[in-house]
Amino acid sequence: MDLGLKRKGAIVTGGSLGIGRAIALGLAREGVDVAVNYRRHDAEAKEVVAEIEKMGCRGLAVKADVSSYADAEKMVAEVVEKFGHFDILVCNAGITWDGVIWKMTEQQWDQVIGVNLKGYFNYNRAAALFFKERKYGKIVNISSINGMRGKFAQANYAASKGGEIALSKTLAKELGRFNINVNVVAPGMVLTDMMKNIPPEFQNIAMAETVVGRFATPEDVSHLVAFLCSDLSRHITGEVIKIDGGQYI
Numbered sequence: 001m002d003l004g005l006k007r008k009g010a011i012v013t014g015g016s017l018g019i020g021r022a023i024a025l026g027l028a029r030e031g032v033d034v035a036v037n038y039r040r041h042d043a044e045a046k047e048v049v050a051e052i053e054k055m056g057c058r059g060l061a062v063k064a065d066v067s068s069y070a071d072a073e074k075m076v077a078e079v080v081e082k083f084g085h086f087d088i089l090v091c092n093a094g095i096t097w098d099g100v101i102w103k104m105t106e107q108q109w110d111q112v113i114g115v116n117l118k119g120y121f122n123y124n125r126a127a128a129l130f131f132k133e134r135k136y137g138k139i140v141n142i143s144s145i146n147g148m149r150g151k152f153a154q155a156n157y158a159a160s161k162g163g164e165i166a167l168s169k170t171l172a173k174e175l176g177r178f179n180i181n182v183n184v185v186a187p188g189m190v191l192t193d194m195m196k197n198i199p200p201e202f203q204n205i206a207m208a209e210t211v212v213g214r215f216a217t218p219e220d221v222s223h224l225v226a227f228l229c230s231d232l233s234r235h236i237t238g239e240v241i242k243i244d245g246g247q248y249i
């Protein structure tokens with residue numbers, strides 16, 4: 001199915017690895033020029049750009065910590081200048097730093113909220129300013145089922161992921177009249193590096209919770225995101241779509 005995304009321009013935060021990488025490549029497969037933000041993995045980010053270019057699209061890697069608002073505005077300006085268009089934002093960069101509340105430090109709280117929640121505010125706001133003028137835009141924010149149900153030892157992460165949902169629903173209300181869709185994709189367990197931080201006993205519990213008996217691949221998530229970035233989903237906004245193999249029914 002042609003999603004009608006050829007020659008659109010996108011930013012994907014946290015595009016060097018895992019789910020963000022799959023989303024960036026999935027969009028390029030649909031003909032989208034994609035700029036990936038990342039913070040640490042230079043070689044991996046370059047490789048993603050090379051893959052994007054191999055598919056005949058323009059690619060750009062921008063190294064910046066998503067917790068800086070100034071860097072978010074700079075990246076939007078750079079993408080507009082280099083691609084000449086900017087239509088899609090996928091906020092995906094995220095971290096975990098787990099601990100039960102009686103052991104969680106202020107630093108653990110601030111760091112996770114700073115990247116996951118403030119980072120999403122930064123890129124959503126910088127993109128919204130541009131999309132609002134153009135009266136067109138698609139925003140997809142990658143949250144987590146743990147932002148909907150809470151999770152043992154993840155007060156900071158679950159709060160940030162729940163906050164992303166509230167942010168997205170609010171922006172859907174504010175930006176709908178400007179022809180901007182804002183949706184949330186909430187995965188359950190996905191096979192990426194982030195999952196490696198989770199002790200095997202917790203992974204087993206999560207696996208037992210699924211009704212399909214497997215975890216998602218990053219590509220499972222990227223297919224849904226590409227659809228939400230297209231006009232085929234133009235009447236969907238303010239939604240939270242779980243992609244979790246039934247983990248949280």
Ligand SMILES: NC(=O)c1ccc[n+]([C@@H]2O[C@H](COP(=O)([O-])OP(=O)(O)OC[C@H]3O[C@@H](n4cnc5c(N)ncnc54)[C@H](OP(=O)(O)O)[C@@H]3O)[C@@H](O)[C@H]2O)c1
Nearest residue numbers: 014016017018019039040041065066093094189190192194
């Ligand atoms: N994996 C799961 O089971 C799962 C489940 C539900 C939701 N999610 C959500 O899906 C998203 C992606 O997760 P993932 O599993 O793909 O994680 P991952 O493999 O650890 O990749 C995280 C990505 O975020 C980037 N990143 C981290 N901190 C950053 C910062 N401060 N500034 C810019 N980029 C930063 C990383 O780039 P560098 O390493 O290059 O800095 C990397 O590209 C996250 O929002 C996560 O909460 C994941």
